[in-house]
Amino acid sequence: MLTELPEAITNLSNLTTLGLHRNRICRVCEQIGAMTSLQVLSMQHNRITQLPTTFGRLASLMDLQLTHNRLGSASWLPTLTSLVHLGLSHNALRSLPADLHALTRLSTVAIAHNKLDSLPSALLGLPSLLLLDASNNK
Numbered sequence: 001m002l003t004e005l006p007e008a009i010t011n012l013s014n015l016t017t018l019g020l021h022r023n024r025i026c027r028v029c030e031q032i033g034a035m036t037s038l039q040v041l042s043m044q045h046n047r048i049t050q051l052p053t054t055f056g057r058l059a060s061l062m063d064l065q066l067t068h069n070r071l072g073s074a075s076w077l078p079t080l081t082s083l084v085h086l087g088l089s090h091n092a093l094r095s096l097p098a099d100l101h102a103l104t105r106l107s108t109v110a111i112a113h114n115k116l117d118s119l120p121s122a123l124l125g126l127p128s129l130l131l132l133d134a135s136n137n138k
Contacts, residue, residue: 098121
């Protein structure tokens, strides 16, 4: 099982889909920001506690699945403006960024089983939002 995202994988500049679920990944390298063609990233069921600031450079990302990790923050989220599907359930999120208004394509958001005590108003005003699962928080 992998314990970290191999840096060499970030050299695959044309890669559009990356599945690394059900590993023991704790650390995601800074170089992930160079994977600008990435459209689908699946890293569920790992041990990720944080993502590097360069994660926000994944401008082509449309489907992000990070359920069942240990994320405490999603500060990188507002810059991922191509996102359509977002899975962040079963993490340790205490809050979401307030400035989510640029995520106009976002249609499904799964943020259940976190430690959220409120939802940002920008999230509730997204024009394409069809499914929001925020069950079992705090």
